Amino acid sequence: MTSYLIRRLFESALILLGITFVTFILLYLLPADPARQIAGRSATAETVANIRDQLGLNDPLFVQYWRYLTGLLQGDMGRSYLQRAEVSSLIAARLPASLMLMVSAIVTELIIGLTIGVVAALRRNRPADHGLMIFSFVAISAPQFVIGILLLYVFAVQLGWFPIGGYGTPAHFVLPSITLGLLGAGWYSRMMRSSMIEVLNQDLVRTARAKGLSKMRIVTRHVMPNAILPIIAMIGIDIGLFMSGIVVVESVFGWPGIGQLAWQAIQRVDIPVIMGVTMVSATAIVIGNLLADLVAPLIDPRIKTK
Amino acid sequence: MSDALNNGGGGDRPLLTVRDLKVQVATQAGAKTVLDGLSFDLVSGETLALAGESGSGKSMTALAIMGLLPKPMARIAGGTIKLGADELTGLDERGYRKIRSARIAMIFQEPMTSLNPLMTVERQLSEVLLEHDICDRSEAPNRALKLLQDVRLTEPERRLKQYPHELSGGMRQRVMIAIALACDPEILIADEPTTALDVTVQAEILDLIRTLQSQHGTAVLMITHDMGVVAEMADRVIILREGKQVEAAPVHDLFSAPRTDYARTLLAAVPRLGTAPARPVSESRNKIVEVDDLSVRFDITGGFLGRTVARVHAVESVSFHIREKETLALVGESGCGKSTIGKALLGLVPWDGSVRVNGVQTLGRSRAAMRPVLRDIQMVFQDPGASMDARMTVGEQVVEPMRVHGLAKGSELDDRAEWLFKRVGLSPDMLSRFPHEFSGGQRQRVCIARALSLSPKVIVADESVSALDVSVQAQVLDLLQELQEEDGLSYLFISHDMAVIEQVADRVMVMRLGQVVEEGPRDAVLRDPQHAYTKRLISAVPIPDPTRTRPPMPDIAGVENTSPIFSVGQSPVRIKLTELKQGHRVARSEAASL
Structure with missing residues (x-):
């Protein structure tokens, strides 16, 4: 029973890991630009670029993903872009x-x-x-x-x-x-x-x-x-x-x-x-x-x- | 208990009186009468057998008496059923509940599915005790234990806490009998109680029913298709055919002098062990199948990451050969590995060792590479209904192997289908029909035709006649014989039925727990068996002759284990065979002790 439970929990963790990966890629491929959303319609291209840089959105995909994953493992789900609060x-x-x-x-x-x-x-x-x-x-x-x-x-x-x-x-x-x-x-x-x-x-x-x-x-x-x-x-x-x-x-x-x-x-x-x-x-x-x-x-x- | 029981079956007032019983079943074409004008009496302490082939209405009779006819499809359309002085027809559900189990109890054919898989044996027993106020809740466990002891179940205390899936078929049928006898009923209806069981288990269960009957004075209504069981158990017999009573007679009269043609034909069709004519001696022909050191093992996985924790040694190092135009019979009880051998020959299960079919080694062949081999070896299964596609015409199914092997196309296929149908004794008009339009025997002929379509040299017949009525069984056996004589076919004939094997086999191989314990020419093995297990198998076969009593079954001495499951790295002790006479070989330890 215990070994069954351990195996199932291990499998569950693998499934969740897979889900983080798939969701992350899907959101990355989204045509909408979160920096533009944050800056607002009237912001200059320069402001938008700055925000992109601050959020690390210009980093390669796997760097962003790794950052997210290591945060997640430490219980840090990141900060909301728009509400000033932890997720x-x-x-x-x-x-x-x-x-x-x-x-x-x-x-x-x-x-x-x-x-x-x-x-x-x-x-x-x-x-x-x-x-x-x-x-x-x-x-x-x-x-x-x-x-x-x-x-x-x-x-x-x-x-x-x-x-x-x-x-x-x-x-x-x-x-x-x-x-x-x-x-x-x-x-x-x-x-x-x-x-x-x-x-x-x-x-x-x-x-x-x-x-x-x-x-x-x-x-x-x-x-x-x-x-x-x-x-x-x-x-x-x-x-x-x-x-x-x-x-x-x-x-x-x-x-x-x-x-x-x-x-x-x-x-x-x-x-x-x-x-x-x-x-x-x-x-x-x-x-x-x-x-x-x-x-x-x-x-x-x-x-x-x- | 009622007065009737105390009369001790003196022939006076019958317990059960059935008069002109008529049962109808609703079909799309209107009401169909499945039982018509059946009348009989049942007195205390006697055993009355209702015998007949499928569709004779024997089970309908039992269900009608119990008030268990499937509503609303079936109903009693006429006649009376009296239990003592009480009329049972037209009784409402509330009234019937007081009869069931309390006065008439019933056991069924399938002990596998007749018990509730989610309840312990104890709960299933105490339920019926409490329902009929036999005892109160605190007493129930002791009562249940006593009942299990009465039906001679081993380790009764442990069995009480077990679930049905933890018990073997024979044990489950004992539990069913314990449930049926819980309220000490006047009548026990046994509907094919041993048909689904191995022959040695059948013998034990029949013994048990007889013993309990004499202890309790219960009247038994035994429903069976097996004339051997009839001869062994019954005092009187009623033979039914298509819902009508054909003959009613005391068992000795029926077997010594049947009065009707149907009874005569039925009895003549019953295979009797020890009566089969001699088979032509096969001169040394070529070996068409050579099997050497064949083993089949199935892994049982479990634990972390699904490692293999144990193996079922289904077949362990079996060697044999089949010559041209020869029938080798494989006999043994369920789980002995006989069907697995048949599947291994066709590459349907993974196996080890060496198998040569018509000189071609088949080890390690892929599915595609097996194809040419399969032209030489084909299989006919037990259940012809389940081994056909219900949505394809039989004509298409019969020639499908030829299409798959690319041997013919277009009108050639039609011609071939017609030829095959004639070959197995079916009319070519039936080619465009679907499987459900055929009877069981006809379906098995279709399956034989399909197996023949590639003109194989060997046919593996896996319990191919076991599901058929005796008269149909005899016809199908004749067909197989005829095909052998005319086309020179070889058979690997797998069966649990010793009497059938005697009819068809040239040589016999007896298997137990995946290994061969005895083999040799038919007459040597069946008439002069040397191994204790073979003797036990043969002595367990009911004899269709009421004047002869079956000798008691010998116990198997020195049996260390009864399961073919071993942990990884362990193997069963390999049985070595010693030659006694020409071709007659038996497990060594037995040969030494004899």
């Missing part, structure tokens, strides 16, 4: 809000998705199943900003049940969590449905019925644990999906998280901040996958961590 402190100030939103959205999507999947599988090919599958189809296809604005309009503006935006109380979490979790709920409901149907047709269910067990017990003790196995691996991968959703949802609901930070940084070519946010998201995805792989053997005794 790490900018992110640290906003990360808790985003993480809390993400956890609450994951819980939301699992509750909605798995429930719909189980119910649809047990009522398969009947009206309830068809209705739920149409719902999941809509959840998958509707753009998140549309859902977000729709929910805001109905439940915050018209009904006034939830605050219109901002961050603070539990009530603030409801609409953003649903907006962010609905897409995943759509996917999970479909996956859970087909996984449940597959398990329902397996011999072990026939054995459970031959034992004289109640339907409730067969479904909760025999079918659901087996059906959920393929879903666990998905949750780890899913965090990547969240990262893209979080940018949209945070700006719709005015949520002070790293999604907003990223959005502002991209608009203004604030490269150190973009790099920082990318690294944080990548780390979240890698940790998510690692957790999913560590949890799987706890549920499925056939999987050995080796």
Whole structure:
């Protein structure tokens, strides 16, 4: 187990290293000039050149990359070009809000998705199943900003049940969590449905019925644990999906998280901040996958961590 | 317990009464009757066998009695099922739950998939005990342990904490039996309980069912396709065919004087060990396959950076040859390496040693370089359905090897396909059909036609008739024989079934844990076996004759290990063979002790 964990952490570090390299090159190739952004439109070419020089943007790519990497290894993510602050402190100030939103959205999507999947599988090919599958189809296809604005309009503006935006109380979490979790709920409901149907047709269910067990017990003790196995691996991968959703949802609901930070940084070519946010998201995805792989053997005794 | 049990099967009130049972299955063409007018009684302590080939409706009967017919596709369309005085047809789910396991229990064919992989054996046992209020939660572990001891599972305390994947097939079937007997039911339905098991394990499980039955006075409804199992287990037999009862008789009457033609044909098709006619003596013809020191090992990786931590020695230093027009049979239990040898001959697994096919050394050949060799050696697999492409017509599949080898094109291919189909006894009209439109036996003929398309000299037949009904099996064996006589084919015939092997083999090789323990001419090995393992295999085969009882299986003495897995750097002790008589060779230690 320990050697497995060490190996996985080592692999994770390699993946993150690869991500820093790819992101760095992509941003370097960007046609926009960050020095021009900093100096402003009216600045002279000389000022721009000075800024370029100060930021070290004239150095060769690998020198810049090496500088960034050594800084990163010492916990220094650089300074924002436009805000007078360290990138790490900018992110640290906003990360808790985003993480809390993400956890609450994951819980939301699992509750909605798995429930719909189980119910649809047990009522398969009947009206309830068809209705739920149409719902999941809509959840998958509707753009998140549309859902977000729709929910805001109905439940915050018209009904006034939830605050219109901002961050603070539990009530603030409801609409953003649903907006962010609905897409995943759509996917999970479909996956859970087909996984449940597959398990329902397996011999072990026939054995459970031959034992004289109640339907409730067969479904909760025999079918659901087996059906959920393929879903666990998905949750780890899913965090990547969240990262893209979080940018949209945070700006719709005015949520002070790293999604907003990223959005502002991209608009203004604030490269150190973009790099920082990318690294944080990548780390979240890698940790998510690692957790999913560590949890799987706890549920499925056939999987050995080796 | 009910009064019926105490009657001790005196022939009075039956436990189970089935009258005019009719089961229908919904198909696209409307309701199809899969079971029609079945009637029988089951009295306490007896074993009634429902025997028949696939599609005879025998499993449907079991599911109908248990109320487990797959809804909504199948339903009871008529008749009555009475358990004592209680009518079971039309009973709701709540009522049926009190019957299942408590009064009628069932064990299934596939012990691999019938248990829940995520639950320990203990939980799966205590679940049924608690459901039927046999005991309370604190007592359940002791009860479960007692049940495992009853089914004679080794190390029962440890087994309780294990998961199904940690147990062998035979152990899992013992757990299934323990679950079934947990509530001391009046009736045990056993649906092909040993079909998926090795023959020696089958013998043990059948013994166990018999012993437990006599201890508990349980009535057993035994569902099987195997007339050997019928003869060994049943008091009375009902033969089913396409949903209808063909013959019902006490087991001795059925085997000594079957009254119907179908029963006669069915019994005639059953291969019986020790009855096969002599094979023509093969004069010394050329060796078409020569295998020397063949080993196949699979690495098990693990640890940091995925090093090899252990190896499966699937095949360990095996040597043999096959002559022209000769059939060499490879026999052994699952995991003994017999199929791996077949795959190695075609280069489908990496191997070491020396293999010559038609004089050509195949070691170290790339995929492309193997191609010319594959013209001489082809393979027919166990499951004809799974070894064909469901989305390609059979005509295309049959000539695909010729296309791949660039041997023919255009109308030539069509002609060849027609010729091949006629050769294996199929009508050329069927060439444009898809695999699902054929029966199991026809599909295997298609696979044989595909193997023949390159006009090979050798065919590796890997359990090629094992999945077929006996009557179909006999026809396919005849076809293989005919092809051998007319085209001079050689076969490497891989099978676990001793009776089938006796029908086809010139020589027999017995394998255990990747090594050959005995080999020689068919009659020498099968009728005068020298190695304890061969003796055990042969004595485990159920005899399709109720007047003869199977002798007890000898134990294998001096067996140090039962696994072909070794850590890196270690190897199994190589078995050396000693020649006893001409061509009959046996593992040395055995030869010395005998």
